Amino acid sequence: MNIGNYQKYISEETMMGPSSVRILDELLRLCSLQFNSDNQILDLGCGRGLTSFIIAKETGAKVYANDLWISAAENKKRFIKWGIDRQVIPVCEDANHLHFEEKQFDAVFSIDAYHYFAGNKGFFENNIMPFIKDGGIALIGIPGIKDEFEGRAAELLSDWLGEDSHMFKSPKLWKEIIGSNNRIFSVRTWEMECFDTAWSEWLEIDNDFAAGDKKYFDLIIKPYTCFVGIEVKIA
Numbered sequence: 001m002n003i004g005n006y007q008k009y010i011s012e013e014t015m016m017g018p019s020s021v022r023i024l025d026e027l028l029r030l031c032s033l034q035f036n037s038d039n040q041i042l043d044l045g046c047g048r049g050l051t052s053f054i055i056a057k058e059t060g061a062k063v064y065a066n067d068l069w070i071s072a073a074e075n076k077k078r079f080i081k082w083g084i085d086r087q088v089i090p091v092c093e094d095a096n097h098l099h100f101e102e103k104q105f106d107a108v109f110s111i112d113a114y115h116y117f118a119g120n121k122g123f124f125e126n127n128i129m130p131f132i133k134d135g136g137i138a139l140i141g142i143p144g145i146k147d148e149f150e151g152r153a154a155e156l157l158s159d160w161l162g163e164d165s166h167m168f169k170s171p172k173l174w175k176e177i178i179g180s181n182n183r184i185f186s187v188r189t190w191e192m193e194c195f196d197t198a199w200s201e202w203l204e205i206d207n208d209f210a211a212g213d214k215k216y217f218d219l220i221i222k223p224y225t226c227f228v229g230i231e232v233k234i235a
């Protein structure tokens with residue numbers, strides 16, 4: 001994908017953390033499936049819908065843009081403004097209680113969101129996998145802790161994250177958390193390459209959240225954390 005095509009949509013309004021576009025780009029490059037307008041994709045925890053828009057443009061698929069904190073009405077206004085409202089459907093549901101059809105989606109993408117709600121074993125199997133078609137895929141990119149610091153998140157990250165530090169888990173641990181099932185063909189987790197670029201683009205943004213992160217970047221974020229990529233192929 002050519003990120004330059006989306007530059008005008010990447011702004012203080014649409015960004016909610018390290019560049020979701022960089023994370024999505026790395027996931028799309030690894031995605032083995034080809035999509036078309038008959039396919040349906042779920043963007044889980046889509047925030048202000050920037051990644052949903054890009055997924056729709058890049059794949060041609062119908063995209064369900066689901067988020068909890070941002071209302072469907074707010075995202076709908078943006079999708080109308082971006083001229084994509086016939087292809088991207090805003091939904092506001094908790095990932096713990098989704099109401100989609102069984103095996104509805106060819107793919108589920110989730111960027112900088114999955115760690116908020118899916119950190120327990122069995123979550124993928126019970127709450128996400130039922131909505132993915134046979135032969136489908138889940139591609140997830142989230143912040144986490146590097147493998148060598150697993151188990152030390154509270155000690156190393158709490159000055160920055162407070163009580164949320166427990167959400168930061170290593171690639172190795174995420175593989176265990178996704179677990180196995182006779183519908184899961186393979187699970188792969190890795191430390192993503194886009195870390196530096198995604199963070200530097202976020203730290204350039206002029207808002208209080210980015211300024212807060214900036215204070216901890218050299219001391220905590222860069223030495224101990226990473227972005228965890230998770231690819232789950234469904235049999």
Ligand SMILES: C[S@@+](CC[C@H](N)C(=O)[O-])C[C@H]1O[C@@H](n2cnc3c(N)ncnc32)[C@H](O)[C@@H]1O
Nearest residue numbers: 016020045046047068069094095112113116117
């Ligand atoms: C840091 S924001 C990232 C949003 C967007 N994916 C991005 O990268 O810009 C995390 C998102 O996770 C969503 N989220 C958190 N808990 C959720 C839940 N239980 N169900 C659905 N979405 C949830 C929030 O609504 C929020 O928009």
